[in-house]
Amino acid sequence: MSGKRILVIGSGQWQLHLIRTAKAHGLYVINTNLYEDSLGFRFADLGLAVDIYDKEGHLALAREYGVEAVTTDQIDIAVPTAAYVAEQLGLPGIGSRMAELFTNKVRMREFCAAHGTLQPAYFVCHSFEEAARAASSLGYPVIIKPTDNRSSRGVFKVGSEAELRAALPETLANSREPRFLVEQYIGGVELTVEGFKAGGGHVVLGCSRKEQFGHNTVLDLRLLYLKDDGTIPYDRLKKSHNRLVDATGLPFGITHAEYKYWNGDFYFIEFAARGGGANISSHIVPLVSGVDVTGTLIRAALGEQITEVTPLPQDKAATLEFLSLPPGRVKSVRGVEEIRAMPNVVDFGLAFREGDEIALPADGGSRAGHFIAYAESDAALAEVCERVRKTLSVDYE
Secondary structure, rough: OOOOOEEEEOHHHHHHHHHHHHHHOOEEEEEEOOOOHHHHHHOEEEEEOOOOOOHHHHHHHHHHHOOOOOEEOOOHHHHHHHHHHHHHOOOOOHHHHHHHHHHOOOHHHHHHOOOOOOOOEEEEEEHHHHHHHHHHHHOOOOEEEEOOOOOOOOOOOOOOOOHHHHHHHHHOOOOOOEEEEEEEEOOOOEEEOOOEEEEOOEEEEEEEEEEEEOEEEEEEEEEEEEEOOOOOOOOHHHHHHHHHHHHOOOOOOEEEEEEEEEOOOEEEEEEEEEOOOOHHHHHHHHHHHHHHHHHHHHHOOOOOOOOOOOOOOOEEEEEEEEEEOEEEEEEEEHHHHHHHOOEEEEEEEEEOOOOOOOOOOOOOHHEEEEEEEEEEHHHHHHHHHHHHHHHHHHEEE
16 A cells, blocks of 8 residues: 555544544545645645535546545545545545435435335425425424534424524525425434445444433434443344445445434434544444444555455443533633543543633534543443543633
8 A cells, every 4th residue: 555645535633533544554645624724634644725515626636646545534525525536537436426325315315215214204395484384294393404414513403483483594504405304303212323335235333322412402412332232123223224225335435324213113314425423433433343444444445345344243332422511611621631541531522722612512513522432331331431521620710
């Protein structure tokens, strides 16, 4: 691999592991993002300020620098651009049609309807009037969401026409299309499924159950990748999800999906042709499966035929937990270094500094911070998490 040039699209904190891994493989890393001071540029060989949505701009620079591989991870909006550039240059990729299926929620709904996959009833709408009729038909509460955004931006659970009217402008502002979805609200437990598609078929590498913030029931507070959760028939979910991804024709890559388990049934919510964000694919998946999906993704992007990935039996419980802090202006923060030194904490980050104003998060991008931890049992993991929460001390003015 030494000396080959790889284009990594996206340069936020969730792309750092991909950039570093590519460098560790001896690759020359060209990294792109909209801003000149993007975080990943510090770790790449070359950082270029290009809008992630700019497909032609990326294609031009890929040709200029003789790129031999193109990839991205943990960021939905980069998937279509990476697919387009690879397609135009004849490099390994998933193709533009597949990228649209895995990033456009209307296309997902249409595909699953055609393949008999259980999912929420839905309407594609273009206006408040259409949305109000759809919600009346489905029955409140309903979920409204953009067709093509990220980090739960513009996604709301609304319980009345008044709430729908108030929330819809934010949904429309976060959609790049002049349409949006109004969906049946599915109760029960929200789940995630992490996997990898290789030549021999899709393989599930881990499953989590989610818990949400109290003030926002569509915003994740924690994801628990438990060892001994006997309340969910995960084996049934894994088999059906493997069949679904294989049916799409996805050629290769990391996958992330969300389901609801309600009244004994699994309802498909969405899937993605990239790893789960907030370092799920880079940190948690290897912990619970023993599979280095980041390194495997890079090898596939370089043209290696990945025939199969084989997870080990899960011998650890792991979690991604976001910080739940009261609103206010931060005076001081203590305990950060102690948390980072904990042997069972593999990732910890704050999205604020002293003097910043903390507000209740409205979407995934506005959460106050996170940590990833693991333990040998579910009970031991709960103890680790409680220790982290007690060690972090935030004082307010």
